[in-house]
Amino acid sequence: MNTTYEQCFICNQDYSEKDISITKCNHKFHTSCLCNWLTIGKKCPYCNEKLVERNIEAINIEDLRRKILREMLVKTLNDDVQYNQEIIKTNEKTMEKLKNNEERIRIQINKHNIINEINKSKKEELNKKINKFYEKLIS
Numbered sequence: 450m451n452t453t454y455e456q457c458f459i460c461n462q463d464y465s466e467k468d469i470s471i472t473k474c475n476h477k478f479h480t481s482c483l484c485n486w487l488t489i490g491k492k493c494p495y496c497n498e499k500l501v502e503r504n505i506e507a508i509n510i511e512d513l514r515r516k517i518l519r520e521m522l523v524k525t526l527n528d529d530v531q532y533n534q535e536i537i538k539t540n541e542k543t544m545e546k547l548k549n550n551e552e553r554i555r556i557q558i559n560k561h562n563i564i565n566e567i568n569k570s571k572k573e574e575l576n577k578k579i580n581k582f583y584e585k586l587i588s
Contacts, residue, residue, distance in 0.1 A: 457469075457477075457478050458495045459478050459479070459482035459483065459485075459494050460479060460482050462479070464477070464479070468480040472493050472495075472500055473500070474493050476493055476496065478494065487500065
C-alpha cells in the first residue's frame with residue numbers, strides 16, 4: 450500500500466503533474482486519475498470513504514509550494530520583526546541607563562567644580578591671612 454503518498458494510489462505514478470487532488474479523507478491523487486475513478490465509483494480508492502465532488506480539493510503543486518514558501522517567509526519576517534523589537538527595547542533600556550549615568554556624572558562634575566571653586570577661594574583667603582601674619586611678624 451502507498452502510505453508515503455509519493456505516488457498516485459490509482460496509477461502508481463509519481464506526482465510529476467502540476468495538478469493533484471486531495472480528498473476530504475486527506476488522500477491525494479492525480480486530478481485526472483481521480484476524475485476517471487469517480488466515473489465508476491464514489492468511494493476513495495485508498496480508504497473507501499464515500500466521496501462527493503465537494504469533498505475533493507484540486508490544488509496546483511506550484512501554487513502550494515508558493516503558498517508554503519510565502520508562509521515560511523512571513524513567519525521568518527515576523528520572527529525577525531519580533532527579534533528586532535526586542536533589540537530595540539534592550540537598546541532603549543540601555544540608552545535610558547546611559548542617560549541616567551550621564552546625568553549623575555554631570556552632577557558629580559558640578560559638585561567637584563563647586564568644591565574646587567570653594568577650595569580655591571579658601572586657599573586665596575588663607576594665603577592672604579598668612580601674608581598678613583608674616584608681614585606683622587617682620588615689621
